[in-house]
Amino acid sequence: xxxxxxxxxxxxxxxxxxxxxxxxxxxxxxxxxxxxxxxxxxxxxxxxxxxxxxxxxxxxxxxxxxxxxxxxxxxxxxxxxxxxxxxxxxxxxxxxxxxxxxxxxxxxxxxxxxxxxxxxxxxxxxxxxxxxxxxxxxxxxxxxxxxxxxxxxxxxxxxxxxxxxxxxxxxxxxxxxxxxxxxxxxxxxxxxxxxxxxxxxxxxxxxxxxxxxxxxxxxxxxxxxxxxxxxxxxxxxxxxxxxxxxxxxxxxxxxxxxxxxxxxxxxxxxxxxxxxxxxxxxxxxxxxxxxxxxxxxxxxxxxxxxxxxxxxxxxxxxxxxxxxxxxxxxxxxxxxxxxxxxxxxxxxxxxxxxxxxxxxxxxxxxxxxxxxxxxxxxxxxxxxxxxxxxxxxxxxxxxxxxxxxxx
Numbered sequence: 001x002x003x004x005x006x007x008x009x010x011x012x013x014x015x016x017x018x019x020x021x022x023x024x025x026x027x028x029x030x031x032x033x034x035x036x037x038x039x040x041x042x043x044x045x046x047x048x049x050x051x052x053x054x055x056x057x058x059x060x061x062x063x064x065x066x067x068x069x070x071x072x073x074x075x076x077x078x079x080x081x082x083x084x085x086x087x088x089x090x091x092x093x094x095x096x097x098x099x100x101x102x103x104x105x106x107x108x109x110x111x112x113x114x115x116x117x118x119x120x121x122x123x124x125x126x127x128x129x130x131x132x133x134x135x136x137x138x139x140x141x142x143x144x145x146x147x148x149x150x151x152x153x154x155x156x157x158x159x160x161x162x163x164x165x166x167x168x169x170x171x172x173x174x175x176x177x178x179x180x181x182x183x184x185x186x187x188x189x190x191x192x193x194x195x196x197x198x199x200x201x202x203x204x205x206x207x208x209x210x211x212x213x214x215x216x217x218x219x220x221x222x223x224x225x226x227x228x229x230x231x232x233x234x235x236x237x238x239x240x241x242x243x244x245x246x247x248x249x250x251x252x253x254x255x256x257x258x259x260x261x262x263x264x265x266x267x268x269x270x271x272x273x274x275x276x277x278x279x280x281x282x283x284x285x286x287x288x289x290x291x292x293x294x295x296x297x298x299x300x301x302x303x304x305x306x307x308x309x310x311x312x313x314x315x316x317x318x319x320x321x322x323x324x325x326x327x328x329x330x331x332x333x334x335x336x337x338x339x340x341x342x343x344x345x346x347x348x349x350x351x352x353x354x355x356x357x358x359x360x361x362x363x364x365x366x367x368x369x370x371x372x373x374x375x376x377x378x379x380x381x382x383x384x385x386x387x388x389x390x391x392x393x394x395x396x397x398x399x400x401x402x403x404x405x406x407x
Contacts, residue, residue: 002251004213006237013233014219018101020046027172028107030129032122033222034292034314035115036140036161036307038188041226042181043172048106049223050125053097054082057089058267058377060096067378080121081346081378087128108133111171113164115140117317119349136171138164142312147319149312157308182300184226185307189298194234195221196294201241202285203334206250208241211261211284212274221293250283257282257395257402260331263342264289264350264376269384276388280395286334288315288327289350316349324357328365337398339369340391345381368401370394 021028029045031037033052040047057063063081066088071077073091075084089095090105097103112135114126123139130137140160143153165176198217201208209217217237224230244250259277261284266273277284292315299306315326331339339361341353348354358369372390374382 002249004209004217004237004240006233006240007216009233009236010217010219013224013229015101016229017220017223018097018103021048021101021103021107024107027110029168029171030106030109030112030126032114032118032126034117034311034316035113036164036311038184038226038298038303038307039161039164039181040111040113040168041184042177043168043174045111045168045172046107047223048109050086050106050129051082051122052219052223053089053095053106054086054377055265055267056096057085058082059270061268061379062089062094062096063268063377064379066092066094077378078346080119080125081375083121083125084346085377086125090129090132109135111135111167112137113139115142115311116144117142117311117314119316119347136167138167140164140311142308142317144317145319146312146317147322149309153312154305154308157312158304161304161307178303181303185298185303186300187228187231188226188295189300191221191225191227191230191234192293192295192298194231194238196291196296198234198238198241199286199290199294200333201238201245202283204245204250205255205258205335206248206252207255207258207283207285208244208250210251210274210277211287211290212265212270212277214287214290215265215267215270218290218293225293251278252281252283255281255283257338257398258334258336259284259395260327260334260336260339261287261289261342262327262339262352264344264347266342266344266374266379266382267377268379269374269382272384273387276391277395280392282395284340285336286330288330288352291330292316320355320357323352324360327352327357328361328367331361331365331367336367337402338394339367340394341369341371343371343373345373345375346378347376368394368398 029040063085067084069088069091070084114122220230295310297310353371
């Protein structure tokens with residue numbers, strides 16, 4: 001059975017990250033997953049990402065116990081289930097961090113920072129905790145749904161980055177150090193370049209890594225950006241995957257079908273979905289989601305401007321036209337035979353099937369698309385039987401079409 005041996009090191013890296021939160025002497029900042037982590041690290045903050053905790057709640061299938069608690073507070077059940085699961089976890093004082101790392105919960109922050117480049121929910125989510133914990137909250141509000149990243153956009157967002165420096169200084173007790181910021185950005189750039197190369201090993205056949213593997217191995221690029229630890233880990237992982245490519249070793253001995261996954265993972269069903277595709281001799285070789293942590297624009301020579309560009313040009317923040325073009329480009333790069341769109345009930349911002357994109361892509365390229373309904377962590381919106389039937393039928397149709405073309 002194919003295994004990625006670097007997973008052992010990953011468990012150690014992520015374990016050390018969470019166990020480090022027990023050190024109450026360190027200042028802590030909470031940050032959105034594609035927020036200004038490098039700037040926060042330059043002040044010496046330990047950085048916690050509530051979205052990562054939301055994913056853990058989903059993967060551990062504990063989210064369903066907590067979401068009703070947040071609904072009682074007046075939140076709708078169809079807004080971001082990361083938000084409702086995370087707040088509910090806090091209300092009930094229960095978390096998977098206890099069983100895995102002996103933590104009573106995420107570390108209390110000294111500062112909370114968000115960026116609405118993903119969605120408005122993060123602002124409501126983080127300000128709730130700011131009120132609850134009596135902690136200062138600062139936000140960055142980039143222009144949304146951008147067709148083009150103009151100089152005006154970069155100036156605007158760079159200025160917003162600079163505007164949160166005083167709050168960072170007060171919370172950390174340290175003065176801003178431009179050289180330290182450049183250093184963290186350099187490390188982040190080097191790690192994200194390695195992460196991109198990791199993902200791009202899946203352009204080979206057989207692919208040495210799947211979308212489902214990548215959702216796990218992306219941990220350090222999310223929570224440890226700007227550290228040597230992340231860079232070291234992806235150096236190791238990339239070396240292993242490149243060696244597997246040279247040896248012709250991958251997920252499957254022979255790929256009958258290569259697929260692209262668009263949208264969020266269904267965290268509580270990663271393993272059964274991974275096994276479903278493998279049983280059908282199909283490799284899910286790439287995804288929009290995992291590519292979200294590829295930041296080509298980082299440049300330590302222009303730390304504010306390049307950060308502004310990198311965090312404004314992320315896929316989720318682009319126009320429908322740009323998203324469609326990028327999807328087609330990636331599908332071609334990874335030689336995907338079809339696209340699966342996950343329509344996540346509580347994550348409209350990361351569900352790209354609602355405005356006709358699958359139909360347009362098929363019309364333009366001939367690549368077949370399938371839409372599956374579900375959610376990132378709220379499994380009430382997911383039908384396992386229906387999803388299995390749809391996916392297996394989709395794969396059969398692709399294989400039949402390939403046989404016809406071959407003959």
